[in-house]
Amino acid sequence: MDVSRSHYCHPTPWDTHFEPLTLPELFERAVAWRGSARFLNFLGRDYSYRDIHLEACRFAAGLRDMGIGSGDRVGLFLPNVPIYASAYYGAMMAGAVVVNFSPLYTIEELSHQVADSGTRLLVTLDVPELYRTAHQVLEESALETLVVGSLAHMLPWYKGLALSTLGRSKIAKVDYGPAVRRWSEALAKPGSPRPEVAIEPGDLALLQYTGGTTGVPKGAMLTHANLSINARQVTAINPFANPETEVFMGALPFFHVFANTALLNHAVASGASIAMVPRFEAGQVLATIQRYRATGFPGVPTMFQALLDHPDFGRTNFSSLKVCISGGAPMPAPVHAKFEELSGVRLVEGYGLTESSGVVSVNPYEGLRKRGTIGQVLPGTEVILLDRGDPAQLAPEGEPGELAVHGPQVMRGYWNRPEATAEVLIERDGKIWLRTGDVAVIDEDGFLKIVDRMKDMIAVGGFKVFPSQVEDVILEHPAVKEALVIGVPDPYRGEMPRAYITLSGEESASAEQLRDWLNARVGKHERVDEVVIRDSLPRTIIGKLDRKALRREVMGG
Template sequence: MVAAPPIEATPIAPSRAPDSLPPDWSPPAMLLGDFMDNAVRDHGDRPAVDFMGRTWTYRALGRMVERAARGFQDMGLGKGDRVALCLPNTPYYIVLYFAALKIGAVVVNLNPLYTQSEMRHLLTDSGARVVAVPDLREIHGKVRAIADECQLATILVCPMAGILPRVKAWGWRLFKRRDHARYAHDALHMRFCDLIARGDPPRPVALVPDDLAVLQYTGGTTGTPKGAMLTHRNLTANALQQQAHIHGDLPAPQRTLAVLPFFHVFALTAVLDFSILVGSELVLMPRFEMDAMLATIKRKPPTLFFGVPTLFIAMNALDDAKIPKLSALRACISGGAPLPLEVRQTFEQRTGGRICEGYGLTEASPIVTCNPVDGDIRANSCGQAFPGTQIEIRDPENPETILPLGANGEVCVRGPQVMAGYWQRPDDTAKVFVDGALRTGDVGHLDEDGYLYLVDRLKDVILSGGYNVYPRVIEEAAYLHPAIEEAIAIGIPDRYRGQSAKLFVKLHDGQNVSPQELLDFLTEHLNKIEVPRAVEIRQSLPKTMVGKLSKKELVAEERAKAEAATPAV
């Protein structure tokens, strides 16, 4: 167990700027469309996108954006209209994203793996009238089934064969027919080729950086998903902050492995927006599959790589012969969930790449902190505040009170990347701000150099016998055992203590260890209150749709067990 640092003074982590920037630096207010326009102007002949071996230059990509923007306008879309993108990582996503933004429309990200019920809520809540889908039967079918009740005006169908290399396109048409969407050529459907058929440029639209750009829905782990209103300024600021964090301009050429899905806010900003900003080539993967990713890395070695901890855990589990050499990486950043120290160290030893853990949340577009790409990475810290960002540690019980340095409290954030509020939810918006600072719901503390150490989510803290027990502390201890590949700790009912911890683990292939042996190991690394009451070994642990370990399924299971064991009155 790592003890918290002693409590001192200095309650706020100030905005941090690299040495090349003035201390009061803040990103200029821009439009997302400026990123694409600048990339076309400055890097027109440079590769912009690689999809399964087929490439487009920035100039070609820019032309498609212009034509799609005019197509949207000819459909009757304009400023403030919502356009939902229910697409995997494909050139279609990039084109339609920037086309919608260019005409002042608002992008609504829709995970293609969502159920009909989840899609229905997001489409109804956002008021989207146009939804873009691939011509995949499974995805199109879900959207078509709810189109009438969601009052959709258009389903924009994007054919996969239209973006594949010639031979792969033939294979798709011949051997994947069962996967093809069957749809009527009616007023509800429009093909992508018809959207871009007109070659005229879009009509100019008056836009300002504070205009709404994206409705990014929260994961819904604590209730109904809410739409975080992210403006052009929010999203461009966060990409520009990332550029400043990596110390300014990156020498050409850069290449980004885009394996994280763009419909997730981490990939939207850190992968897509940032890559367009710096003129990097985006090597797209429509879904994560390990062998395909390794082949892609070999074919197009990346210089920029963004992932989540479960991705790095999976890579650590590879045989030596499969481990890619990543020593040429300029930046490899982990986000979305805490990165265990053992996972980082193993990855760096085996691949030669250096991982920088960052931290953020949807409501902050999303990045708040990150360890330096060059410099001191501190164990179990998610780094210092992004340039132009301030972090405050506040008392969860009395949020008006800012706590001193080293004290654990709720992490609160100020910066240009912080959202404008929740879509049509003024009461929820008011609850998530205190004195103008965004309340993250995360517990952590700052050290004397402004490095942030997260302890846990406020909602995940286990109240055991009057003590706060943090699941992350238990999980970090579990990862010290060489047999453990993945770990999740949750609170379960305890008649005596109120709650106790239970640890769920997945073992590395070929490992054999008993729950009692793991408990004995944890006893050496945790205090008596933190030691789990039970350890359960599973073949797999639940994950979210973007690959993060997920607690809510296990919490629900344990709650159901407790309710079933309670005698009826």
Template sequence: MNEDSGEKGEVFGRSEARPWLDRYPLQIPHACDYPKTNVAGLLLDAARDYPDHEAIDFLGRHYTYKALLRECRRFANAMRSHPDFAKGDRLAIMLPNCPQAVIAYFGGLMAGAVIVQTNPIYTERELHTQLADCGATTLVTLDLLLPRVLKAREGTALGRIVVTTLSDGLPFPKNKLYPIKRRREYPDLKVDYRAAGVERWSRLIRKGKSVPICEEADASQDTAMLQYTGGTTGKPKGVMLTHGNLLANTEQIAAWCCRLEDGKEKYLAALPLFHVFGLTVLMNLAIKKAGALILVPRFEPRAVLDTLRRRRPTVFPGAPTMYISLLNSPLAKPDDFSSVRVCVSGAAPLPKELQEKFERMSGGRLIEGYGLTEASPVTHCNPVWGYRKFGTIGVPLPGTDARIVGAEDLDPLPYGELGELVVKGPQVMAGYWNRPEETAAVLKDGWLRTGDIGTMDEDGFFTIMDRKKDLILAGGYNIYPREVEEVLFEHPAVKEASVLGVPDDYRGETVKAYIVLKDGWQVSEMQLDKWCRERLAPYKVPKAYEFRASLPLSLIGKVMRRKLKEELAQREEVPNEPG
């Protein structure tokens, strides 16, 4: 079906306003039918249709869909049996990629909880801020993290802490050897299981009944998750994602990857599942398609290459830095990637050289997409099989509207003109938790202001130049870091690059580039300056370079410009004078 009234009552037919529809492959609908159930219905359907298919592989321990559903029901019933639990209570999950993270997510949704994914590397202060804001009453975490959690919970509503260990998800004999390894690596760690409200995961699962349970949900109204983000402005906020938001985005991505087969694919989960990109494009999609979710607890090139060889995954979503690390590893062999058919790259711009090299080695497709937490997260993607344009984020997904607008209103700007990207669709959030004013600032008539500056061409392909807040204002000129970074990436010696604006007495701001070179390569500032001057207007050329062994990355591989700016502030660095 190529026209659909959609959840919001709009007809998605061809029009000048949506030229991207003409670029859709024939197999992809213009909009989808979205389930109106609890997100946990994805697991119920997969377990009904493929009970004996592999659902999870964690370092050699395998769960079938039947076994995974049983564990999720045990967790859900144990949650519901607690006298202080009620539907809508917030359940925080602070875990790396492991079976317990999947079980707590789907089991928590079955129980009627609102899931709050929490980054395991949060400091005590960051964790306290999030727990106090969301009002989580229960948290599932690792034994290694318990001391930090106990300190952070003071003054919050957190009363119950369920503690697991990686050995709970490991196969024999790894589960017996892991405690020995942990004691050797963390000799000073003290895990206080006697603290108030602390409960062992293994005991909770044992006492939970495996009888059917799944709380009904009003998909359009009931919040499934509070996913924290810096948002388009300000400090972290809880993005309210409904069951309908998450299900819609999962359906849209499944429709986009139309050649993936139910019950046959293997998904390499190197992206963290606590990040919304990994949660939707890996966990939710894999479960919807009844695929095997191959969990990697931490991205490390050697371990990921071993997993590629051992399990031969067919789908590998990731960030550009992940693919760069793997392709540049001295341990990598061309055949390592030959099983991979689909890679969706997000979180950062995808360099053309990387895309071409990966596709040559794998024979699969590496395509760039775009999203943000406030949209569950994916809104745009280049067609996996079909016409695509390098350097763009592709076209809107089925049922998604998008346009480039000016600062004052939501009227679309002409093709090719720079403005702010706004999006609309069933995956767009309900709002920010307890922040009505900030919600009103970014949501208007269903349109979400993304805070990203870009263009749309006549074919409906969108290009992102940069975040509003990352725009460099130098001597009256607007400079987009991504444009400069793309030129630096094209240099054969450059492995990674990041550009930001630094204070300058003369120009207001000037451009500084941070460079990581490929192994065995050397290049001077003068050589890079000449390279850039041949490809950029003079005012865009970096005035300062800093060569580094690495760049600060988030757990999904995105360069953290904020960290670079903090380093600059701490060093009170004065940039080079112009000229």
């Protein structure tokens, strides 16, 4: 089925052409257009497009002075703070490749990825947890330089003063020296010429690490064109875009590819502003939405659940919000329905991968949408379904298959991993397709639905069980708040599904009652051997439920 053109509902035609740009070009166009307008608000302090651009230019020149140039890797070990944007665009102006690192990484995780990527310089913050980890990696790895930003200097003056005087325990004692520099010292003098570096849209811009299909962290190589086009693809499906009033709620962490495209670069492509918070905290997000009149909010399902759970939810004015976008994980139907009912805001579900620069498809913001689906592909994006047993063949008509994606946002490959690249990037009909590892179906209107991950399917006596389908059923019980289903060894059937859940508090139910309730509503081969009630379920660094981590906990290894 030609889903790219069939019943296409997004406001921009599917065959729209997007000019390949470098990210500095994309940013500079926004500065020329929106220079004095607010780009970022950080806890009450405004930064204009021109403010961040000037700082980015100074950082680019500073990198040149430190011997960092074309192709060198510059790491960002930062939460959502203003210097993230300055360092991100500034490093690229210098011709460097940005490497994103989660602020939640352990010393071992950060060391491994610094070594794998060949990162020479790392930007972090004078927050004790971050600085201690970064400094130890500096001492124990080939990392050459650590640049440390001051949190107090990024805040409104009165908050910065309070932090400097009353919150000294929250500021790291930084051992500055030749290898550890202040952010202000890493910036060239105002007016210093920018590096004269030739940057092409096809050049590498970002290394974004992902577990991929094997669980081994790999750096997805994303080019300037991948990222700049994906940002404009996302902008093209937004019928509400008005740079004068558009304010994105910036709770997603910038270091994650979803936020990189759907928040940071999307704002730049559309001339919008971002009301930032350093990390997700439900009460602070609710207050920020109301205070800054946020119009769009990209998030993950657990964020919307946390907002619903917060006592201020019912007192928050959501009238400015035109749409919320959920990605990163399947959206539980009860959460979806309850959020829309109580907030009055349309919540649309989308889909993407690190390897696709962040976004592949999304439900339309207006008009037809289908709950439980990941919507329709973005302009310029094509999808096919591959046979699950033989990816060289298409899936039989009408049957689920492995989703494969072709489009300008698909990565170049994995950093120094040619074998892994060859597994996921395949050629068919003269085009390069990204194998996602997700099993999907496509309906007659071109809406996609993810059935499950291929590696998550449970083999029960010769039958394939999709965990997400069992999860969808148990989540219908009012006592269940969250659920993950995994396969556990069974001597007779090979594997059996087992459900791990947390309770909502709306109703009481025992594990046995929930098991019996669930098993009466699913197919015989989908019945669970037990339901395990837990206080919490493991989550990834962006807050989505982590089936892989749960499987490790239960099975070991």
